[in-house]
Amino acid sequence: MPVRMTAPVTVSPNTIEYREFDMPKIGPRDALVRMKLAGVCGTDVHLFHGDWNPAYPLIQGHEIFGEVVEVGSEAAIKHNVKPGDLVNAEVLIPCNDCYFCERGDYARCVKVELFGNISCARPPHLWGGFGPYLYIPYNTRLHKFPMDVIPEAAVLIEPLGTAIRACKRSDVSIGTSTVIIGPGPIGLVSVVAAKAYGASPVILLGTREDRLAVGKQLGADYIVKIDSRTAREEVAERVRECVNDHALLAEVVLEAAGTVEAQKMGLGLLRPTGVMTIMGATGMGKTVQVDTYYELLLGEQRVQGSNLSGWA
Ligand SMILES: [Zn+2]
Ligand SMILES: [Zn+2]
Structure with a gap:
């Protein structure tokens, strides 16, 4: 030594x-x-x-x-x-x-x-x-x-642990329709974790074609390429098609991009009672508007964070 x-x-x-x-x-x-x-x-x-x-x-x-x-x-x-x-x-x-x-x-x-x-x-x-x-x-x-x-x-056990914690906190289980925003390392290990929990379909959204292709290899049921010009309604429509469940949106959104744009988009991809879990770090002082009456009270949606990889 x-x-x-x-x-x-x-x-x-x-x-x-x-x-x-x-x-x-x-x-x-x-x-x-x-x-x-x-x-x-x-x-x-x-x-x-x-x-x-x-x-x-x-x-x-x-x-x-x-x-x-x-x-x-x-x-x-x-x-x-x-x-x-x-x-x-x-x-x-x-x-x-x-x-x-x-x-x-x-x-x-x-x-x-x-x-x-x-x-x-x-x-x-x-x-x-x-x-x-x-x-x-x-x-x-x-x-x-x-x-x-x-x-x-x-x-990769540490980032995978982060994804597992987020899935647990979001009650992802068999058949949970799950959107993952951001095909960076955290988004990609979230695909693995969500599939392991039985989520279906798992829909991976992102701007980078090569990363989305890795997500597909790792088990994402659908990959959806977006860019800064893609209208939010267009993304929501695509998610409805993939979920294919009474024209509803997703039950769970895992936000792994760490931008307010992704968080705003994620809110628009939730069905009533859906949960959006923020995993990406935007840094201090960023805000996103939530319609507390329509989305949280009437829609009973939840927005929460999931930080790092300790046991949930
Ligand atoms: Zn880290
Ligand atoms: Zn302590």
Whole structure:
């Protein structure tokens, strides 16, 4: 095991420097993971550019796939891992102590911290998946993979968890007509999750032909290409055709584009009692008008968010 290591550190907007760190000392409650693969999330791009108030200097990266190389005695029991095991660490590091943690909804932890967004000035420094090693504090949710897992699939577990949480929160089940807006990584894994829950039809909307084609391969029943000039009524008409259920619109809309335009469009694709779940991040201060009388009261529609990948 090396004594020191080098990791890429985002020190200010658009600037990454390589810096040296000591390897951490692993106590009874800690573990150390050697990174094998880390995904690059849209959030990483925002943090790199300086959006959302990053805690620079940062070792970024929260889509994690690696190998346990060291584990303390208490941590070994808690996580049920030993050196050599292949693992994912969930992005969220909850406090395990607040109101939400106590009732099991640790994704809502009021003191939550996130891998890839903790200043690496804080010991033991290795808080991000883009470094060669990742420090695992006791409250981490560590998940073990089978030894023959495909690394490129394993590293997608975090975005897939985000999609699973959104499907659960939207009550997606067998036969739920589901529109997914935005064929980026989150939209595409949402296709996989919705199909796994039995959703039908799954209709993927987006502007990029190549991404829509991937969505089709992943199981979307329909792909609908739109662009900035496509009228909302036209999209709604197309969704009605695909749903093919008494001329109704969709029961669930998963908004994975992260734009107010997509959110406005999504509201217009819901049937009465439908639910729109916002998964895409628009950033602070954006607003979308909702007709609270017609859509929410008379239509009994729901609009909600689903954030990250903790158990729903
Ligand atoms: Zn992410
Ligand atoms: Zn908590």
